[in-house]
Each structure stands twice: as structure tokens, then as C-alpha cells.
Amino acid sequence: MQKELWKGNEAIAEAAVRAGCRAYFGYPITPQNEIPEYMSHRMPEAGGAFVQAESEIAAINMVYGAAAAGVRAMTSSSSPGISLKQEGISYLIGAQLPAVIVNMMRGGPGLGTIQPGQADYIQATRSPGHGDGHMIVLAPSSIQEAADLMADAFDLADRYRTPVMVLADGMIGQMMEPIEWKQREGKPPAEKPWAVTGREGDGKTHVITSLRLKSDSNEAFVLSLAEKYRQIEAAETRFEEVNCQGADVLIAAFGTTARIALSAARKLEKEGVKAGLFRPVTVWPYPYGALRRLAEQESVKAVLTVEMNLGQMLYDVRLAVMDRKPVYFYGRTGGMVPEPAHIADRVREILAEVKKNG
């Protein structure tokens, strides 16, 4: 298969269509506008529905409707627009509806900037809307991975009847990279016996709702969600490690920041400093066990978390590493991107400090 050059946002949209997505609802915001732009002509071609909604809130509620009808549905936005969608995400969780939400993050808070950011990590991984819920959160670091993860996102959403977020920084949306369209194994479309498709002689009316007025049955429902989350944690946690075995320092980073961190690790390697890269692909569920085991290695003196925010995944890294090794942080925020040279400087500093502290 010959490689083609794709812009991240377009590749994400095309991958969704190839994964069987037949309903897109969105509202424009930079840096993800190429997703609705592409969908506006591609969806009708594929026999699906494209709606530019009147707002982000309307769009996420349209996703709820399409998902309830059993259609593979998605929306996309960027940070401020994703904040608006939080209520709808909580409703999707509460109604156990499969849907895919793309967040092409920009620098916040508020309207912030249109430049890339990663400051929605905690929102995505801890608190998608209100209530005791979670969604699966996938963090691509290249256009190829973004395209591949879109297909996975729809499969995971159907398998677990849950919203799935693809959490990327604006750079993923805006840059171009060569990619290959992979032939995915032809899986039969997931059965959706719960979908609201009309009674069609089936005596029972399907009702999709997140309203459970009896608190004991609502508690039982939340506990069943928790059980589902345990299954997801056990089966779906993904990460990548590069040169982590026998490393002096581990650098934990996600998305494009991981590529910048890897570039810093290569600089350090030339000086004889072995820095390994630990990159979670699922940031919820977080690969705690894998990071803990790597940090436990005798060679590892410290763990450095690098992010395009002021320390959000840092909480997960601390939970994984605990007091086994010192955990440090380096980040740029508000739309600024970390430089490989500055990350390498931070690693040198940390190693000097660890040495001094004996």
C-alpha cells in the first residue's frame, strides 16, 4: 500500500468514515476545523449525516440521539468547546451510549490561544462531566496512530457501550505526515439489541435514559459501571516504551510531547545518559503497573514527566511510582511547546540533584 500525505484532522475524519461512522455533529473551533470541513463533503458521500450544529452542546446531544439509534456517531472540538460538551458526555456515560469525541487541545484557560496544549488531561481522565463515570481516553502521538486509534475508538465504544475520547494536541490536527491506510480485519458490526430502532414486532419498548429515580437502583447502576471500568482497565490499557530497560531516567510523556521527549532522549544518549521514554497510549485507563515496574528497576534514578501543561499527568505518574523513585516535572503551557534542548537540560539537572542527594 502506497503511503499518502495526510493532515491530522483530515486523517481522523477519513479514519472515522472508514470505521463505519455515519453521523457527525460539530461546531467550528480552531485547531480542529478540518474535521467538520472534511466531514461536510465526505459524510454525504458515505451515505451518512453531517450536521453543523448551532452549538457544541447541541452537537453532543445530537450524538446522543444518533448513538441511541445504533449509529456509529462522533463529534469533535477543541478545549473550550469540549468544556461545553461535558454535560452531554456525562449523559452518554449514564445512558451507556457508544460515541467518539475528538478533543484537539489548544492552550487555555478560557479562550486562551489557538496554539497546541495538553491542559485538558485531568478533565478527560478524571471528570468527564459530573457523576461517578469515566470514558476511555486514547492519546495519539502521530497521524498514523491517530488514524489507527479512531478505528479502535469506535470498536471500544461499541464493545463497552461507553464514550471514548481521542485526546490530541493541536499539532496532531494541523501537521501533515505520511500514513498508510491499513486493511483492518473485517469484524461484523456490533449487535446493538438495546438500540432505539422502533418496536418492529418486538413487544418491548427500548428506553435509553440516564435517569434512575430510585437511589438504590442508581447505586447498583453506578456499581455496574465500576465493574465495567475494572474490565476495561484489565483488558485495554496500552502504552509504548522506548529504551526503558536499564535506563538511568524515565521520561513519561503523551501525545506529540512524547516525540519531543524522545528527541531529547537521543541527545542525552550521545552523552552517555540513558533516558527511556514511557508513553501511555490510553491515558484512561492509565498503565500504572507498567510504569511502576519500569520505575522499580535499580538503574532508574528518577522519573521526569513532560507535558504541555503545568503538571496534570504528573498525578498519574506519582500514583504509579509512589515513593519508589523521585518524580520531577517539566512543562510549557498556554500554547507553548517544550523544546528538546530544555528537556535534556532538565534531565541533566535532575541527575545532578539525585547524585548530590546520594
Place this chain on the structure above:
Amino acid sequence: MADLSAAFPPHDVRIFVILGAYGAGKTEFSVNLALALAARGRRTALADLDIVNPYFRSREKSALLANKGVRLIAPQGELRDADLPVIPADLRTLLDDTGLTGVIDLGGDPAGARALAAFSGDLLSLHPAVWYVLNRSRFENADARRAIQSLQGIQAVLGLRVTGLVSNTHLLSDTDAALVREGAAFAGEVAVLTGLPVACHAVRDSLAPELADLHPLFPMTLRMNRPWEDNWED
């Protein structure tokens, strides 16, 4: 042996309008062309008229351009990083200052070409080179029919006729000489169908020695890099 490289960029052109589909490589080509013109001792300006992309615009290379003596015509201050269709006021200088050589970098697709459409009447009398950058690795240019459709769509919005093709088939870091040759053959095919000449073959400098038989050959030093790439200037 005649120095073929001396023929490019052409001496008798004062204004170069660079357009094409998304991802064709217009910005990389425009930045390199402006630097090449300045290196020949021509007083040069680069106008960043990209109103469709929020990132990876030629204005990001302001320090490099200033350092090499290229005047940058682009939105200033906070507007530099905005996603607003801003036409810089000093674009007029390019039209009026007859001693100035200008490269105009347009955003992709007909939407990007619209930024310059208001000036097409003034430009017409200056006989600009209007070059369509062609990258076969992008879906808009995957075959000759689509490439010509894209070219005509942009031309219609801009109100200026394309005068030449820039063969620029690439896959960023995955580009090799064979791909460039395929792209050159493709550009030849589009040239025959449209009657347009191939203005040049743009290639990254490291591939230039293997492709010396393509001419005019325009070796480029890649400038629009990402922070994790080897040639990132940090």
C-alpha cells in the same frame, strides 16, 4: 557545462504567486524561494497570505527571514497567531515598489486563494509568475483529473491564470529519489494536459545530487520542521 541552476529562479519575474492544494508544500517552497532570491542579491519580500491554516505558516520563520534580509509581510502582533483572515496592510508595497521582488504564499485550496482575489486586477498588469505546487502524495492531486480540477478551482477564485507548475511530490521524511521521479513524470503529464510548463522540480537538498538530471532543479533546505525532527532549530 552551463550552470543550469543560474536559470532558476527566473530573473525576469518580479512577483511570484505560490498556490495549490492543502499540503502541497507551498509554504516550504515559498520560504525557500524567497531565501534563494535574496541570496542572489535581490531585494525580496515574502507575503504570508495564509488565511486558512492556524499553524505552520511562513510567518513562523520571521527570525530566519529577517536574518537573511527577506522582508516579511504578515499580520503583526497578536494577529500573527490569530485564526482570522487578516490581509496585511503593507501587501500594497509589493505591488507599488517596482524594485522589490515578492513571493506571495497563499493558503491551500480555493478558500486560501480568496485572500489575494481583491488584488488580482492590480497584479495582472505586473505579469506575475503564478505557480501551482503539485504534490501527488495528497489526495487532491492523486491523479491528473483531480489535480487539474483543483488547479482550475483555485484559478477561478483568484482571477489569475496559473502560468507554471512546481513539481513537489513528497512524503516529508519518507521522500526518496524514486518518489520525486514519479512526481516529475506526473507533473509532466499534467503539463501536457494543461499546456503549462514545469517551472521547477523542488527537492530537499540531500536528494539533489541523485536528481541532477531534472531541471530546473530547485534544492530546498527544509525549514518548516517539527520540534522532534533532527533539523529543528531550537
